[in-house]
Amino acid sequence: MPEAVLERAHEDVHKTQPWNNPDAVPYIRFENVTKKFGDFYAVDDVSLDIYRHELFALLGGSGCGKTTLLRMLAGFEEPTSGKIYIDGVDMAGVPAYERPTNMMFQSYALFPHMTVEQNVAFGLVQDGVSRSEIKELVAEMLGLVQMSKFAKRKPHQLSGGQRQRVALARSLIKRPKVLLLDEPLGALDKKLREQTQFELVNIQEKVGTTFVMVTHDQEEAMTMASRIAVMNEGVISQTGTPFELYEYPNSRYTANFLGQVNLLEGVLVDDDEKYAVIKSDEANCDIYIDHAVQGHEGMTFWAAIRPERLRLTKTEPEETKYNCVSGKIEEIGYLGGISTYHVRLESGKRIKVTEPNTGRHNEPTYTWEDRVWVSWEAGAASVLNK
Amino acid sequence: MNGKRSTFLISALVFGFAFLYVPILLVIIYSFNEGKLVTVWAGFSTKWYVSLFNNDGMIDAAWNSLRIGVMSATLALALGTPAGLVMSRFGRFKGRTMFSGMIAAPLVMPEVITGLSLLLLFVTLEQLVGWPAGRGLSTITIAHTTFCAAYVAVVVQSRLSGMDISVEEAAMDLGAKPAKIFFVITLPMILPALLAGWLLSFTLSLDDLVIASFVAGPGSTTLPMKVFSSVRLGVSPEINALATLIILTVSIMIVIASFLILRSERMRNRAANGSDA
Numbered sequence: 001m002p003e004a005v006l007e008r009a010h011e012d013v014h015k016t017q018p019w020n021n022p023d024a025v026p027y028i029r030f031e032n033v034t035k036k037f038g039d040f041y042a043v044d045d046v047s048l049d050i051y052r053h054e055l056f057a058l059l060g061g062s063g064c065g066k067t068t069l070l071r072m073l074a075g076f077e078e079p080t081s082g083k084i085y086i087d088g089v090d091m092a093g094v095p096a097y098e099r100p101t102n103m104m105f106q107s108y109a110l111f112p113h114m115t116v117e118q119n120v121a122f123g124l125v126q127d128g129v130s131r132s133e134i135k136e137l138v139a140e141m142l143g144l145v146q147m148s149k150f151a152k153r154k155p156h157q158l159s160g161g162q163r164q165r166v167a168l169a170r171s172l173i174k175r176p177k178v179l180l181l182d183e184p185l186g187a188l189d190k191k192l193r194e195q196t197q198f199e200l201v202n203i204q205e206k207v208g209t210t211f212v213m214v215t216h217d218q219e220e221a222m223t224m225a226s227r228i229a230v231m232n233e234g235v236i237s238q239t240g241t242p243f244e245l246y247e248y249p250n251s252r253y254t255a256n257f258l259g260q261v262n263l264l265e266g267v268l269v270d271d272d273e274k275y276a277v278i279k280s281d282e283a284n285c286d287i288y289i290d291h292a293v294q295g296h297e298g299m300t301f302w303a304a305i306r307p308e309r310l311r312l313t314k315t316e317p318e319e320t321k322y323n324c325v326s327g328k329i330e331e332i333g334y335l336g337g338i339s340t341y342h343v344r345l346e347s348g349k350r351i352k353v354t355e356p357n358t359g360r361h362n363e364p365t366y367t368w369e370d371r372v373w374v375s376w377e378a379g380a381a382s383v384l385n386k
Numbered sequence: 387m388n389g390k391r392s393t394f395l396i397s398a399l400v401f402g403f404a405f406l407y408v409p410i411l412l413v414i415i416y417s418f419n420e421g422k423l424v425t426v427w428a429g430f431s432t433k434w435y436v437s438l439f440n441n442d443g444m445i446d447a448a449w450n451s452l453r454i455g456v457m458s459a460t461l462a463l464a465l466g467t468p469a470g471l472v473m474s475r476f477g478r479f480k481g482r483t484m485f486s487g488m489i490a491a492p493l494v495m496p497e498v499i500t501g502l503s504l505l506l507l508f509v510t511l512e513q514l515v516g517w518p519a520g521r522g523l524s525t526i527t528i529a530h531t532t533f534c535a536a537y538v539a540v541v542v543q544s545r546l547s548g549m550d551i552s553v554e555e556a557a558m559d560l561g562a563k564p565a566k567i568f569f570v571i572t573l574p575m576i577l578p579a580l581l582a583g584w585l586l587s588f589t590l591s592l593d594d595l596v597i598a599s600f601v602a603g604p605g606s607t608t609l610p611m612k613v614f615s616s617v618r619l620g621v622s623p624e625i626n627a628l629a630t631l632i633i634l635t636v637s638i639m640i641v642i643a644s645f646l647i648l649r650s651e652r653m654r655n656r657a658a659n660g661s662d663a
Contacts, residue, residue: 076555096558109556113574126561174560 033082044234060231181213288322290378417626447612458530459587466538501600521603534587545579578650
């Protein structure tokens with residue numbers, strides 16, 4: 001390839017993936033941030049870089065510290081130790097009302113005694129913007145979130161989805177450097193949530209603001225975010241794009257949190273430069289990995305295999321030495337697009353396999369108590385050591 | 387079985403309500419009695435209402451009570467609101483338990499003790515600093531303010547703790563400073579609670595006999611004091627008429643107050659689970 005083309009490709013990557021560019025300057029920076037409530041570490045020594053124009057998601061279960069991290073960015077909590085920078089400015093001691101951030105609250109927190117228009121205008125009024133300008137900006141913003149018709153209504157006359165739009169408009173109107181979203185779609189029902197996910201992404205692309213959102217819903221995070229940080233007990237366990245996190249998890253926690261996974265515990269018995277073999281007593285099989293594994297023989301590893309990467313057959317495959325186990329079908333879950341099978345292995349371990357239902361008139365292939373073989377390719381499993 | 391239980395429940399209900407309200411009903415009925423004897427019915431008349439309005443002592447006392455009520459309810463609101471705010475918004479601070487205990491104390495303190503201690507306070511203050519000079523309307527107002535402030539604090543606190551704190555945080559996030567947040571966001575949202583607190587205080591002040599008797603001075607007879615003293619001389623049907631008017635006023639106030647509380651509660655509920663609206 002000519003050098004110029006390569007360079008352009010590189011530039012492109014650096015533009016769309018600033019985290020892969022060593023020269024890129026992070027827009028938001030957490031430096032060894034710790035937050036203690038009494039003796040409890042809500043956030044424990046977190047360092048994190050977020051770049052401009054990103055839609056960054058903090059993902060984790062309840063009590064993992066993701067909301068505390070967000071609230072420290074907004075200025076509602078001060079870190080016990082560590083530093084937070086936004087656009088190069090140290091945020092220590094800067095009160096919430098002077099920060100270049102705005103937040104969309106989980107409960108939306110609309111002012112109940114004000115109309116939609118007044119709610120959206122509130123931030124501008126605080127800044128002393130002229131009335132004519134406020135009117136113009138509010139009308140424009142309500143247009144963006146398609147709420148112009150409801151400008152004169154009070155919050156209690158709106159549906160949940162409409163309130164969510166008003167909250168979004170209110171938090172965007174000051175053109176903050178960073179928009180913080182606390183479970184932005186948490187209060188909506190499933191159908192509306194899916195629709196709103198894409199809308200929110202579109203609006204983000206339109207206004208170009210950096211979004212940092214907190215969510216416990218892995219699907220939501222994967223649909224919307226450019227990158228995700230998975231948090232657990234106050235610590236970030238992994239940061240990466242949705243693809244990286246799903247295909248290359250670094251721990252059992254991440255693998256389990258994003259999507260579904262079968263974890264087979266085993267011991268490294270053969271380690272070469274090109275391949276590795278893990279012997280799993282739990283599944284009673286040898287797992288062949290098509291790359292070298294960092295570790296010495298005898299170490300415990302977990303092979304993480306996604307249910308959709310497993311192949312289900314009624315007959316014994318030709319090659320059964322590696323990556324093949326047999327068992328009985330114990331449960332079947334028909335989900336329309338796919339079916340989920342729970343297979344009880346001879347060793348007693350239960351694993352989950354999903355198969356797409358491609359044809360409409362196909363007879364169900366498997367039924368309860370069927371004896372089946374489950375096999376997978378050498379590249380299907382990721383090897384985890386924690 | 388079901389029918390049996392409901393008969394029992396209904397009779398319990400009827401008995402309970404009768405126990406509470408028949409005496410009051412009797413007072414109202416007898417206020418329209420023609421005769422001079424309070425307990426003997428002699429035909430319908432409104433003459434006791436007329437004679438009540440010609441009784442200067444009674445009217446003066448009512449006027450006193452009204453002034454004290456308005457003043458102490460207003461003062462109680464000014465003192466109780468910040469107290470309620472501190473209790474629900476300042477989180478944990480040293481002495482919080484003692485503070486909340488001390489705010490609630492006047493609610494359960496026997497009135498005799500409150501009255502006596504306030505009397506001692508006023509007398510001591512007069513000797514030390516010369517104020518309040520003698521006892522009268524102002525001392526009664528101060529006394530009523532002390533215990534009414536406790537009620538206001540409790541009402542305001544409960545309203546605030548039911549309020550989503552992120553609404554105030556949102557205001558701060560959008561650039562409003564704390565003092566501005568209080569006046570532009572918090573105050574309008576707790577307005578129904580403030581009105582209810584004021585009405586409650588006014589009613590309590592209007593009602594009070596014991597504390598007022600302790601701290602009253604010459605020329606500051608309140609309505610309950612006047613009624614009490616005239617009953618000792620023998621119950622006149624005029625008192626029945628007066629009682630009816632008081633019941634009417636108090637009921638109206640209570641109805642308005644509870645309506646305000648109820649409405650703000652409903653607004654809150656609707657705001658909380660409005661996704662189905």
